[in-house]
Every structure is written in C-alpha cells, then in structure tokens.
Amino acid sequence: MKSAFKFPIRIYWEDTDAGGIVFYANYLKFFERARTEWLRSLGIEQQSLKAQSSGIFVVSETQIKYFLPARLDDLLEVTAQTTEKGRASLVLTQQAWLNAKGERNLLAEGTIRIGWVDSQTMKPGRIPAQILEVLQ
Amino acid sequence: MKSAFKFPIRIYWEDTDAGGIVFYANYLKFFERARTEWLRSLGIEQQSLKAQSSGIFVVSETQIKYFLPARLDDLLEVTAQTTEKGRASLVLTQQAWLNAKGERNLLAEGTIRIGWVDSQTMKPGRIPAQILEVLQ
Amino acid sequence: MKSAFKFPIRIYWEDTDAGGIVFYANYLKFFERARTEWLRSLGIEQQSLKAQSSGIFVVSETQIKYFLPARLDDLLEVTAQTTEKGRASLVLTQQAWLNAKGERNLLAEGTIRIGWVDSQTMKPGRIPAQILEVLQ
Amino acid sequence: MKSAFKFPIRIYWEDTDAGGIVFYANYLKFFERARTEWLRSLGIEQQSLKAQSSGIFVVSETQIKYFLPARLDDLLEVTAQTTEKGRASLVLTQQAWLNAKGERNLLAEGTIRIGWVDSQTMKPGRIPAQILEVLQ
Numbered sequence: 454m455k456s457a458f459k460f461p462i463r464i465y466w467e468d469t470d471a472g473g474i475v476f477y478a479n480y481l482k483f484f485e486r487a488r489t490e491w492l493r494s495l496g497i498e499q500q501s502l503k504a505q506s507s508g509i510f511v512v513s514e515t516q517i518k519y520f521l522p523a524r525l526d527d528l529l530e531v532t533a534q535t536t537e538k539g540r541a542s543l544v545l546t547q548q549a550w551l552n553a554k555g556e557r558n559l560l561a562e563g564t565i566r567i568g569w570v571d572s573q574t575m576k577p578g579r580i581p582a583q584i585l586e587v588l589q
Numbered sequence: 590m591k592s593a594f595k596f597p598i599r600i601y602w603e604d605t606d607a608g609g610i611v612f613y614a615n616y617l618k619f620f621e622r623a624r625t626e627w628l629r630s631l632g633i634e635q636q637s638l639k640a641q642s643s644g645i646f647v648v649s650e651t652q653i654k655y656f657l658p659a660r661l662d663d664l665l666e667v668t669a670q671t672t673e674k675g676r677a678s679l680v681l682t683q684q685a686w687l688n689a690k691g692e693r694n695l696l697a698e699g700t701i702r703i704g705w706v707d708s709q710t711m712k713p714g715r716i717p718a719q720i721l722e723v724l725q
Numbered sequence: 726m727k728s729a730f731k732f733p734i735r736i737y738w739e740d741t742d743a744g745g746i747v748f749y750a751n752y753l754k755f756f757e758r759a760r761t762e763w764l765r766s767l768g769i770e771q772q773s774l775k776a777q778s779s780g781i782f783v784v785s786e787t788q789i790k791y792f793l794p795a796r797l798d799d800l801l802e803v804t805a806q807t808t809e810k811g812r813a814s815l816v817l818t819q820q821a822w823l824n825a826k827g828e829r830n831l832l833a834e835g836t837i838r839i840g841w842v843d844s845q846t847m848k849p850g851r852i853p854a855q856i857l858e859v860l861q
Numbered sequence: 862m863k864s865a866f867k868f869p870i871r872i873y874w875e876d877t878d879a880g881g882i883v884f885y886a887n888y889l890k891f892f893e894r895a896r897t898e899w900l901r902s903l904g905i906e907q908q909s910l911k912a913q914s915s916g917i918f919v920v921s922e923t924q925i926k927y928f929l930p931a932r933l934d935d936l937l938e939v940t941a942q943t944t945e946k947g948r949a950s951l952v953l954t955q956q957a958w959l960n961a962k963g964e965r966n967l968l969a970e971g972t973i974r975i976g977w978v979d980s981q982t983m984k985p986g987r988i989p990a991q992i993l994e995v996l997q
Contacts, residue, residue: 469743478617500934526908605879636798662772753886
C-alpha cells in the first residue's frame with residue numbers, strides 16, 4: 454500500500470472560533486487543500502481540467518470524526534489517500550495530525566467521496582481515462 | 590415522533606464557489622445555524638450557557654450526503670431533529686430542502702453528533718440536567 | 726434623504742474567532758447580505774440578472790472601521806444606503822448596530838463600491854437602465 | 862526603505878465564488894495570513910503572545926482596492942509592509958500579486974490598521990516594548 458500524501462497547513466485566526474479552537478467545518482477545507490495538492494502532485498490541475506474536459510470533481514459524501522482540537526498557530530500535517538477507486542467516483546481517507554511538544558496526535562479523520570460531473574449540468578459521468586490512469 | 594425544527598437559510602455569494610453552486614463545506618454551517626435556532630427555540634442560548642456552566646457543545650462527528658446543488662439566491666429550509674439522546678452527547682439528523690418551481694427537493698442530509706465539554710479544558714462531561722430536561 | 730435599508734443578522738459560531746469576538750473579515754459578508762436583501766427589496770435578484778443580462782455587480786473597493794466587537798448569539802442590525810450613484814458604479818454606506826441591554830451601539834461602518842461587469846470577461850460596463858431606474 | 866515581506870498563497874475552491882473568481886472578502890484573510898507569517902518571521906507568535914502578555918492585535922480599520930480577479934489554482938504573492946508605527950497601533954500596506962504567463966499583475970491592495978488590546982476587556986493599550994523593538 455502506498456503511503457499517504459502529506460500537506461502542511463498552518464492555523465490562522467480565520468480558522469478558529471470563540472471556543473478558542475479550530476471551527477470543525479474548516480477540516481473539510483483543510484482536507485480539500487490536501488486533496489488538491491495531491492492531484493497537483495500527480496499533474497492534475499482542476500482549473501485546466503474544467504477548461505479541457507468540461508468536467509469537475511464534486512464532493513458527494515463526507516464523514517469526519519473529531520478527536521482533539523487544533524489552535525491558533527498550530528502547524529497541521531494533513532494526509533490524502535485513495536481507499537476506493539471506481540469509474541465514476543473515488544473515496545479518500547484523510548487525516549489531520551499535530552506534531553507538538555514531542556507528541557504526534559491525530560486530531561481528525563475523514564472519508565470523502567468525490568464524483569465526476571459535467572460542470573454545466575452537474576450530471577454524473579465517468580472519470581476521464583487520462584485521470585484514472587494517473588491515479589493507478 | 591415530533592416533527593423536525595425548520596429554519597430558512599438564504600444563499601449569498603459568500604456561500605457559493607467557482608462551480609456555480611454552494612460550497613459543500615457550508616452545509617455544516619447551515620446545519621449549525623438551524624441547530625442553534627432549535628436550541629434557542631427551547632430557551633437555550635449558548636453564549637449565556639458558557640458563562641453560567643463553563644461548558645459548551647462541540648461537534649464530535651459529522652456525516653453528510655449531497656444529492657442536489659443549491660445556487661445563489663436560493664432559499665433553503667434546513668431542519669434539525671434529535672435522533673439519539675445520551676448523557677454526554679446527542680445525535681441530530683438534519684436536512685436541507687429547496688422548494689422551487691413547484692418542486693420540493695432534498696439537497697443534503699447529515700447526522701451530527703454533539704458532545705458536552707468543559708469550555709476551558711475541552712474535556713467531555715455530562716450534559717447539564719437543566720438542558721437534558723428541556724430536550725425531553 | 727431616504728432612510729437606510731435595515732436587515733437583521735444573527736451571530737453564529739462560524740462568525741467568531743479565538744479572540745471570542747466576530748472575525749472582522751465577516752463584516753464584509755454581513756454588509757453583502759444586507760446589500761443583497763436591499764436589492765431584492767427593489768425587485769432585483771442577482772441570479773436572474775446574471776442569466777438575463779450576462780452582467781453582475783462586483784465589489785471594487787471596500788473600507789471599514791471597527792468600533793466595538795460583536796459576540797456569539799448577538800443580533801445585529803445591518804444597514805445599506807447608496808451614497809453615490811454613477812453610470813458604472815455605486816457607493817453604499819453600511820453600518821452594523823447592536824441593540825442590547827438598553828443601549829444602541831455602532832459596531833462597524835463601511836463604504837463599499839460596487840461596479841457593473843460582464844460576467845464572462847469581468848470587464849466593466851454601464852449598469853443596465855432597468856436597474857438604474859429602480860435605484861432612483 | 863526595507864523591502865516588503867512576501868508570502869505565497871494558493872487559491873482553492875473554498876476561496877472562490879459563483880462569479881468564478883476569488884470572493885473579495887477573502888483578501889482580508891490572505892492579508893492576515895501574510896501579516897501573521899511576517900510577525901512569525903520576526904519571532905512573534907500570536908498564540909504565545911496572548912498567553913504571556915494577555916494582549917492581542919486586533920484589526921481596527923481596513924481599506925482594499927480590487928484591480929483584477931484571481932481564479933482557482935492561481936498562486937498569489939501577498940506582501941506585508943509597515944507604513945506607520947505608533948505606540949498603540951500599526952498600519953500595514955499589503956498587496957496581492959499574480960505572476961502568470963510572463964506577466965506580473967497587481968490584483969488587490971489594502972491598508973490595514975492593527976491596534977493592541979487586552980484580550981479579556983478588548984480595551985486598547987500600548988504595544989509591549991519587546992514587540993515595538995522587534996518592529997524597528
């Protein structure tokens with residue numbers, strides 16, 4: 454099994470809430486940044502994909518468990534790894550880790566299903582062959 | 590079974606993304622607004638709760654399925670209904686509906702687990718009796 | 726001089742930051758919600774405008790002064806009032822007020838310039854006559 | 862005059878809106894990320910500052926002009942430079958640049974005033990000497 458793709462994400466004021474911790478909805482943003490960089494690392498740029506193929510990936514299902522909070526100035530390590538590959542959708546498992554004070558803690562873990570749709574009609578379709586190939 | 594609490598949410602530019610639709614992470618915000626208004630309708634204000642009890646609700650698990658997109662200017666109806674009640678946490682089922690052009694469509698559905706924690710230590714604890722009572 | 730349009734905005738967790746107050750960037754969102762509702766009150770829906778005219782309003786300049794913080798659960802009153810009307814752009818003055826504990830306080834005040842552009846090319850153009858008329 | 866601090870910021874789906882471009886309010890976030898990294902480069906971490914001094918910087922005034930839009934996948938260069946230094950507040954000039962296709966374009970420019978306040982009372986105070994020294 455290939456090791457997961459890793460991407461560093463710094464916590465800023467914009468990410469926190471009045472509980473003094475990172476607002477839970479923002480992990481979906483962090484996971485997406487890591488997915489986008491994982492795709493980019495494979496040579497897939499979503500903006501040019503949209504222009505070329507008139508298709509885009511959209512998120513069709515998300516699931517997240519929150520274990521420990523992150524705080525202002527924390528530097529997270531966010532992972533992305535495909536755990537299911539179909540003709541029309543992919544499932545990724547993603548984690549957010551914090552390395553601090555000699556400890557490594559899992560803050561949150563999620564599974565995200567992304568499906569391929571036509572960018573005009575939003576109707577599902579098959580993931581283009583060129584992309585499926587790269588993902589093998 | 591009691592009917593679900595309902596709250597109207599309008600879609601603004603801030604909610605949309607370059608796909609021309611509502612950014613999926615924002616449904617977690619919409620669900621939270623509806624939960625907050627549901628709690629308020631039961632006489633529970635989170636800011637004063639925090640001041641009185643030094644505890645707050647935090648989200649420990651989320652799960653969302655996305656069926657159809659919402660767009661700029663759409664007026665959603667977002668529901669909140671408890672489907673599990675424990676001593677330390679609650680599970681709510683929440684839906685986002687769009688009524689337009691004579692149709693009523695389910696856009697997204699999620700389950701959200703919220704747990705009670707001390708607002709300083711973020712350690713889990715029992716939901717205060719006064720709140721559990723109101724939720725019966 | 727006509728009185729300003731007023732729109733109520735409730736503060737949720739999503740709006741706050743780890744300082745315990747509303748994150749300052751979010752006032753731009755609050756001002757936009759109020760502008761959108763002001764336009765809607767004049768019969769102007771931006772989504773259908775875009776479809777009909779292929780043009781949209783975009784923000785070209787913003788200026789905000791922050792006087793007092795808002796907090797979780799606060800109910801703000803946000804205003805919108807045109808203070809300059811041109812062929813290609815409008816300037817609005819917008820304020821966020823908090824009425825609480827018998828006091829009425831101005832939290833933030835801004836001026837926002839919005840210009841008309843073609844939604845494809847993003848090039849500036851003249852505001853359609855039908856809209857200018859409504860704004861008189 | 863010292864040259865400006867520079868920080869790279871990548872545009873993700875979360876940053877865009879249904880106009881197909883970056884939502885204007887997000888430049889306040891980009892400017893803050895760059896300010897935070899500029900402070901960090903000077904050895905100032907806001908989370909530990911808050912713990913040590915019980916004070917924080919808050920934004921008291923913002924002004925932004927928008928010249929050209931950014932899009933999904935763009936890589937911006939965001940600058941931060943102090944243009945006014947007082948005992949209780951600083952003014953920074955900040956710019957967002959896009960280098961693409963052999964061109965270098967200024968997308969947005971702003972001035973941001975940040976003032977020092979007590980993190981409990983939110984009352985203004987003098988910027989601690991240790992910070993003022995570092996900023997010289």
